[in-house]
Amino acid sequence: xxxxxxxxxxxxxxxxxxxxxxxxxxxxxxxxxxxxxxxxxxxxxxxxxxxxxxxxxxxxxxxxxxxxxxxxxxxxxxxxxxxxxxxxxxxxxxxxxxxxxxxxxxxxxxxxxxxxxxxxxxxxxxxxxxxxxxxxxxxxxxxxxxxxxxxxxxxxxxxxxxxxxxxxxxxxxxxxxxxxxxxxxxxxxxxxxxxxxxxxxxxxxxxxxxxxxxxxxxxxxxxxxxxxxxxxxxxxxxxxxxxxxxxxxxxxxxxxxxxxxxxxxxxxxxxxxxxxxxxxxxxxxxxxxxxxxxxxxxxxxxxxxxxxxx
Numbered sequence: 001x002x003x004x005x006x007x008x009x010x011x012x013x014x015x016x017x018x019x020x021x022x023x024x025x026x027x028x029x030x031x032x033x034x035x036x037x038x039x040x041x042x043x044x045x046x047x048x049x050x051x052x053x054x055x056x057x058x059x060x061x062x063x064x065x066x067x068x069x070x071x072x073x074x075x076x077x078x079x080x081x082x083x084x085x086x087x088x089x090x091x092x093x094x095x096x097x098x099x100x101x102x103x104x105x106x107x108x109x110x111x112x113x114x115x116x117x118x119x120x121x122x123x124x125x126x127x128x129x130x131x132x133x134x135x136x137x138x139x140x141x142x143x144x145x146x147x148x149x150x151x152x153x154x155x156x157x158x159x160x161x162x163x164x165x166x167x168x169x170x171x172x173x174x175x176x177x178x179x180x181x182x183x184x185x186x187x188x189x190x191x192x193x194x195x196x197x198x199x200x201x202x203x204x205x206x207x208x209x210x211x212x213x214x215x216x217x218x219x220x221x222x223x224x225x226x227x228x229x230x231x232x233x234x235x236x237x238x239x240x241x242x243x244x245x246x247x248x249x250x251x252x253x254x255x256x257x258x259x260x261x262x263x264x265x266x267x268x269x270x271x272x273x274x275x276x277x278x279x280x281x282x283x284x285x286x287x288x289x290x291x292x293x294x295x296x297x298x299x300x301x302x303x304x305x306x307x308x309x310x
Contacts, residue, residue: 034107034138037276042304043106044270044277046240047074049082051090055284060251066284071101073283077297078304080106083211083279085143086116086123093118093126105136109188113142113165120166124174131185139186140178141211142166145203146195164203165189171206190242193219193226196233204234211279213242216249220258223265231274240277241266245285245292254292263299270308 037044049070055061074082082105084091091098102108110127113120124140131137145165166174171187178185188209191200204210212230214220230239243262247254269275280300285293 034136037309039307039309040304041267041270041306041308042078042300043080044308045079045300046081046083046107046109046277046279047077047079047283048242048279048281049073049084049283050087052284054088054090055282059246059248061246061285062288065288068283068287069101070283071105073286074105076286077280077293078300079280081108081277082283083109083111083141085111085141086114089116095126095130099130099134102134102136107139108134108137109139109141109186110137111143112140113145113189115143120170128181131183135183137185139188139209142187142189142207145189146191146200148195163199166203168202168206171203175206188240191230193223193230196226196229198233201233204237208238209276210234210237210239211242212239212275213281214244214262217244217247217254217258218250220262223262227265227269227274239275240279241269241275243278243280243296245280245282245290245296253290256291256295259292259295259299263296267303267306267308273309 047070052067052069055066056063068076070082070084074080082102110130112123112127114123116123118126127137127140131140142165147163175187178187186208187206188211189203189207190211190213191204193212193214210230212227214223214226219226227241241262243259243266244254245259246252263278266275266278270277280296
């Protein structure tokens with residue numbers, strides 16, 4: 001199995017500060033409290049954010065499109081929250097100008113383990129510097145966290161630390177560092193449905209949230225079965241369901257019936273309290289006039305005011 005990052009390995013806080021009171025700096029951002037989720041569907045909608053142009057030449061997507069910036073994409077979709085994942089090294093630091101587009105974004109998550117070239121320590125430092133200036137930056141994400149299926153080889157008890165982006169020890173240290181900060185930041189990781197092995201629980205236990213994804217659209221037919229397997233591995237873990245709007249595994253459009261299937265289950269699971277929200281993937285698709293994107297936009301608008309929590 002390949003992920004977004006593995007596929008690419010072989011291929012060639014400005015305005016946010018202005019949202020703070022006059023004369024207020026990092027201290028105000030540190031003390032700020034981001035809003036708890038409301039009970040409606042829209043408030044629990046997220047979008048997977050990649051920089052403009054990052055999909056060009058990949059996955060059989062239109063090569064002349066994908067130029068939309070993340071903030072414009074979530075506005076187009078009617079989604080208030082975005083996870084920014086640095087992909088193909090973009091956006092490149094420094095980020096002070098880039099993050100101005102998120103001044104009105106309700107909630108923002110920034111990646112610290114991704115396909116960008118900097119060492120983890122530098123990515124973490126840059127993300128925490130943004131969080132000190134941006135009260136709407138509410139979490140840190142680790143993308144494509146497990147390699148392969150995440151399972152240890154027979155007889156290798158510590159192999160799980162070699163099939164993950166960071167060791168359990170490193171995650172525990174990171175959690176302690178985040179706990180010592182004045183303002184809480186959630187820590188999340190990406191998990192694919194083909195990585196459902198009991199060994200992943202050691203890493204999951206160190207995180208606040210899991211983003212659960214189905215890489216190949218054909219596997220959405222087993223979404224309910226796979227999600228039940230995940231729940232047995234990590235019962236009660238706070239989870240957001242990833243919703244692809246393109247079949248990246250098959251490098252082709254995703255059938256509308258599969259869009260309907262995953263969105264219907266997502267809405268049902270949110271009402272049942274099994275998931276906290278849904279993440280639509282991804283922002284560069286929003287200027288491509290794709291059928292699945294337009295269908296999703298209408299679906300979100302139709303259900304936006306649905307009450308998903310009593």
